[in-house]
Amino acid sequence: MSTISSISSSVNYTPAQNSGLAAIAAASQQLNQAAQQVANPANANFIAPMVAATQSLSLTQAGAAVISTSNEMMGSLLDVFA
Numbered sequence: 001m002s003t004i005s006s007i008s009s010s011v012n013y014t015p016a017q018n019s020g021l022a023a024i025a026a027a028s029q030q031l032n033q034a035a036q037q038v039a040n041p042a043n044a045n046f047i048a049p050m051v052a053a054t055q056s057l058s059l060t061q062a063g064a065a066v067i068s069t070s071n072e073m074m075g076s077l078l079d080v081f082a
Contacts, residue, residue, distance in 0.1 A: 016070035023063030031056040 013021065030052055037049035 014070055014074065016073075017067050020063040020066035020070065023066065024060055027056040027059035027063065030059065 034049040034052040034056065037043050038046055038053075043049070
């Protein structure tokens with residue numbers, strides 16, 4: 001079980017927040033795989049793992065943006081109904 005999923009198992013999140021967390025978890029896994037490929041001395045081609053690492057950064061940023069937007073929307077809804 002990843003750290004993210006162990007933290008999030010005790011909290012109820014909205015579906016949007018769950019999607020953001022899933023994107024961050026997938027990015028973390030992708031980054032770990034890319035790092036293993038770069039660290040492998042038998043791997044002479046570093047281009048593909050470095051591209052994957054950059055993609056994992058973009059995926060992490062997208063997941064964080066989804067969570068942030070969801071939180072902002074929830075706050076706006078609370079303001080409207082308060």
